[in-house]
């Protein structure tokens with residue numbers, strides 16, 4: 001089995017890949033803020049292996065993508081102590097021999113590079129990845145596998161949280177698409193604003209990208225919040241919640 005670890009700004013995701021049935025199962029999420037503490041991280045990993053039928057010795061490789069540098073050392077430590085092996089932590093050096101390339105390796109988030117690698121591996125042609133995480137990102141890859149560029153905007157929950165934190169009277173609301181785009185009370189007004197507004201943002205961003213590229217790009221969505229904008233279904237060729245995990249595995253394999 002292969003273990004991909006995806007440390008994002010909200011969640012650290014552990015995904016176990018079994019080549020026998022080509023499945024990512026189980027996929028476990030810890031809150032990044034809590035997982036920063038070594039004891040909490042170690043306890044949860046230990047507990048997982050204690051309760052799971054997966055034995056540490058069954059893990060033949062480990063790859064880590066992290067966009068939260070403060071957690072890197074602890075992740076490597078826990079992999080070493082629980083699995084008795086070294087994880088491949090993806091850095092800009094890991095990008096050298098990939099089918100996907102970027103002109104700014106030092107800057108490009110490894111989760112975005114993992115997304116690009118997995119999407120290009122799947123389509124073998126030009127594609128756009130939309131990642132609904134803490135940040136909402138668009139990564140544009142051309143037919144030769146070159147990352148043409150990235151767009152970054154606040155993710156849905158991030159926008160919602162900042163609205164709640166920066167106002168006195170607005171409450172935090174659940175992320176559900178309301179029936180009407182016209183808000184009828186405060187909660188509904190925020191839900192309609194965020195959910196219809198972000199659907200428009202995604203459509204508008206994809207259109208603006210399409211205006212600058214000749215071909216009909218394949219579009220794949222991923223990220224913890226990719227299923228929330230139910231009003232966007234038709235925009236994507238595919239929704240793959242495991243895309244980043246798959247990319248981490250691909251990049252690690254290219255480096256071993």
Ligand SMILES: Nc1ncnc2c1ncn2[C@@H]1O[C@H](COP(=O)(O)OP(=O)(O)O)[C@@H](O)[C@H]1O
Nearest residue numbers: 008009010011012132133134135157223224225
């Ligand atoms: N299945 C889910 N349903 C609802 N919210 C989710 C789900 N999975 C993740 N989230 C939330 O979505 C947000 C983005 O998650 P994620 O894509 O893992 O972000 P990041 O990569 O930035 O850590 C987080 O607030 C997370 O708690």
Ligand SMILES: CC(C)(COP(=O)(O)O)[C@@H](O)C(=O)NCCC(=O)O
Nearest residue numbers: 008009010067107108109133134135
């Ligand atoms: C854009 C991101 C903040 C997304 O993080 P996430 O939403 O996955 O937590 C992350 O990929 C990052 O820190 N990137 C570095 C800047 C760049 O990619 O251009």
Ligand SMILES: [K+]
Nearest residue numbers: 008111133244
């Ligand atoms: K991510």
